[in-house]
Amino acid sequence: MQVVREMTAPAVRYVKRRRDPVTVQTVRSALAATVAYVIAVQLNPEAAPLTAPLTALLVVQVTLYSTLTTGIRRVNSVVTGVVVAILFSLLVGLTWWSLGLLILSSLIIGHLVRVDEFVPEVAISAMLVLGVTTHGDTAWARIVETLVGAAVGMAFNLLLAPPVWVEEAGESIEELARRVRQLMLRIGEEAAGRPPSSRAAARLHEARRLDHDISEVDADLRQAEDSLRLNPRVREGLLHRIVLRTGLDTLEICTVVLRVLARTVTDLAKEREPGRLFAPETGAAFEQLLSEIADAVVSFAVLVTTSVSANAESAEERLASELRQAAVTRDRLAELLFEEARRDAREWQLLGAVLTEVNRILDEMDTEHRTRRLFEELDRHSREQRERVPRLTRLWERLRRLRRGAGRRSS
Numbered sequence: 001m002q003v004v005r006e007m008t009a010p011a012v013r014y015v016k017r018r019r020d021p022v023t024v025q026t027v028r029s030a031l032a033a034t035v036a037y038v039i040a041v042q043l044n045p046e047a048a049p050l051t052a053p054l055t056a057l058l059v060v061q062v063t064l065y066s067t068l069t070t071g072i073r074r075v076n077s078v079v080t081g082v083v084v085a086i087l088f089s090l091l092v093g094l095t096w097w098s099l100g101l102l103i104l105s106s107l108i109i110g111h112l113v114r115v116d117e118f119v120p121e122v123a124i125s126a127m128l129v130l131g132v133t134t135h136g137d138t139a140w141a142r143i144v145e146t147l148v149g150a151a152v153g154m155a156f157n158l159l160l161a162p163p164v165w166v167e168e169a170g171e172s173i174e175e176l177a178r179r180v181r182q183l184m185l186r187i188g189e190e191a192a193g194r195p196p197s198s199r200a201a202a203r204l205h206e207a208r209r210l211d212h213d214i215s216e217v218d219a220d221l222r223q224a225e226d227s228l229r230l231n232p233r234v235r236e237g238l239l240h241r242i243v244l245r246t247g248l249d250t251l252e253i254c255t256v257v258l259r260v261l262a263r264t265v266t267d268l269a270k271e272r273e274p275g276r277l278f279a280p281e282t283g284a285a286f287e288q289l290l291s292e293i294a295d296a297v298v299s300f301a302v303l304v305t306t307s308v309s310a311n312a313e314s315a316e317e318r319l320a321s322e323l324r325q326a327a328v329t330r331d332r333l334a335e336l337l338f339e340e341a342r343r344d345a346r347e348w349q350l351l352g353a354v355l356t357e358v359n360r361i362l363d364e365m366d367t368e369h370r371t372r373r374l375f376e377e378l379d380r381h382s383r384e385q386r387e388r389v390p391r392l393t394r395l396w397e398r399l400r401r402l403r404r405g406a407g408r409r410s411s
Contacts, residue, residue: 055149081125170305188290247304
């Protein structure tokens with residue numbers, strides 16, 4: 001079995017590398033730039049039209065949505081810079097003071113036309129055109145080359161549909177859940193014995209480092225969300241985005257609460273050192289509860305990343321069963337913690353905090369709570385869409401009423 005794994009490992013790495021965002025971006029950008037240069041040479045054979053491949057290189061992105069939005073802003077920035085340069089060439093020409101005034105004006109106008117991160121492109125385009133002798137011809141040629149490069153970059157993703165990065169985002173979410181599970185298991189195992197406060201503090205630092213993992217998963221999820229927008233291969237892209245986003249939000253809340261729980265355990269270890277953190281029976285119940293919650297965290301991640309309805313139902317049933325079992329263990333732990341607080345009331349606040357924090361994690365993963373959250377997000381997106389394009393929304397609602405009226409008349 002080990003030999004088979006070693007033989008198949010290179011093939012697995014090759015498949016993953018082919019779908020790696022960096023690899024996809026490199027291949028697409030190189031091909032799009034080459035095609036843009038070939039087309040621009042046919043339109044302008046007298047000079048090397050490098051503006052076209054440069055624009056295509058910068059316009060092409062990994063996802064179709066980012067390609068369209070980036071392409072529009074980049075064309076806007078370049079054309080604006082060329083127009084500004086034409087005006088300056090007709091009025092003052094190129095001098096040291098006109099160059100400074102040109103850069104200042106281009107940057108200001110770039111903010112006014114809202115090209116966002118491409119504001120420097122306005123000034124760069126204006127400087128390149130202003131420094132050329134034949135201002136008018138070069139300016140219009142640069143505009144044509146820019147349009148060619150942007151058109152090739154946009155058409156490249158339309159003709160060769162980019163991949164959908166939902167699977168990669170799902171793997172990142174599940175990997176995050178597994179890291180949370182491992183940390184919960186270590187905290188529960190150590191809390192059942194006599195952990196020194198230094199070891200409890202080390203677990204607290206591990207919980208704090210999960211913030212960095214969440215930021216990486218969030219970047220993968222944003223790329224997956226962009227790949228679902230305006231993609232002709234995807235149906236119900238909005239629902240996919242909401243399911244993944246709300247799932248990551250829930251895991252982020254769970255990691256925050258886990259960090260607070262690790263801090264509570266650390267404080268309790270300092271107070272009770274060198275004795276036991278909990279009584280033997282209480283420690284065993286606490287370890288069992290964290291183990292059950294850890295399994296539920298992984299099941300929750302599998303649920304939010306499962307696209308097939310049959311598998312999703314199975315994952316939801318498994319999550320609900322694990323949460324019910326964890327609730328039973330939680331109730332038993334509550335009784336044991338209450339008895340400990342009655343015997344020694346000095347740390348009753350920390351003991352109560354332990355119970356409160358595990359309750360919050362269970363509440364966040366509750367299936368009914370998640371269903372309400374999904375409906376709320378869907379309603380919010382629908383409301384924002386209606387507010388963003390009210391005329392289109394009213395037209396759509398009018399067409400739906402006409403369709404319903406026609407259906408009643410035909411019946």
